[in-house]
Amino acid sequence: MITILRMLVRRILLLVPMMLGIVLFVFLVMQLSDMDPAAAYYKGANPTQEQLHAFREENGLLDPLPVRYVHFVGDLLHGDMGISVLTKSPVLDQVTTAMPLTIQLTLLGLGIAIVLALLLGVTAALYRDRLADQVIRVVSLTGVAAPGFWLALLMIQYLAVETGWFPTGGYVNPADSFTGWLESLTLPAFALSLPIAAQLTRIVRTAVVEELDKDYVRTAIGGGLPPVVVVGRNVLRNALINPLTVLGLRVGYLLGGAVVTETIFSLPGMGKLMIDAVQNGDPAVVQGVVITTAVCFVFVNLVIDILYLLVNPRLRSAS
Structure with a gap:
């Protein structure tokens, strides 16, 4: 039983860097993708460039990549996956x-x-x-x-x-x-x-x-x-x-x-x-x-x- 508990603790500790790596990979892929939350938010509304810029600035999309990642991880640790730009409901x-x-x-x-x-x-x-x-x-x-x-x-x-x-x-x-x-x-x-x-x-x-x-x-x-x-x-x-x-x-x-x-x-x-x-x-x-x-x-x-x-x-x- 002690051996099983020791192995379980070891596996759980290994999960921490693994999950951080997964989160980093997913975050980078999404940031480098062609998806634009601002365009999706105003989909079908023909927004102006000023409106798109204001949305990006309000939601921190213009912050440096490391800053966005830190905020993203912090939100995840608090159970916040963000807000859907289409349904306006929590993810x-x-x-x-x-x-x-x-x-x-x-x-x-x-x-x-x-x-x-x-x-x-x-x-x-x-x-x-x-x-x-x-x-x-x-x-x-x-x-x-x-x-x-x-x-x-x-x-x-x-x-x-x-x-x-x-x-x-x-x-x-x-x-x-x-x-x-x-x-x-x-x-x-x-x-x-x-x-x-x-x-x-x-x-x-x-x-x-x-x-x-x-x-x-x-x-x-x-x-x-x-x-x-x-x-x-x-x-x-x-x-x-x-x-x-x-x-x-x-x-x-x-x-x-x-x-x-x-x-x-x-x-x-x-x-x-x-x-x-x-x-x-x-x-x-x-x-x-x-x-x-x-x-x-x-x-x-x-x-x-x-x-x-x-x-x-x-x-x-x-x-």
Whole structure:
């Protein structure tokens, strides 16, 4: 327990310079972009140069770059992500409104990816080099190669438009209708998770095959233990350590893929919020969405590191 706490403190301390670097990178990219908050504020109003200059001066856009960065970091530390120049509302309010949907979509997609990867990966390992393994290999390679947006469009065409089994888009709050919520997120979650499930399937299959070839498995089965017990109790526990670390990196793909998926299915989440902000030239919202997504990604990887430490006694002893 002391080792875990020590590792946790060390990871958290490392997060401080990492987050400062992320904030600096996002800030510089937005400052060097073509987005002009003043032009977005007066969009469609044909402002004069004096009005644009007055807006920039009032909002500190004419201050030196280091001064703007210090003010930006100071505001973030106080929970202030700025004000949207289009809606005139705090960016934090927009992020907190959109974030729950993205979290729901990501978690549902992650759950689908894990279930499919375990089912297909373990099956392919147990029947390696046989028909089942060959079929799963072709399916997984196809899933890896297929773009997520293409899968989303196919699902909309065949499972929503032609059959009517699912809605083509939109979101239903689970408090209003759990069935409607599940129907509205099923296709987006599958479109988001299938490429990840295909990648994890190959990793799980390789890890389980390597574990099945070890001496302790042959000894346990030779000693009379049922293969199901050996695989379920020992093989999976040891084989899933490496896929667990890969899973943490894939969560970042799920968060990033939500941008396209939410846009295709018209889901009012973080992805659609950022796309709309980019199209309308609202840099404060873009900064808020990117930084929030980066914080979530870093936090998820911290949780994965802790889980990896818990399930790997050898790493705990080495630490």
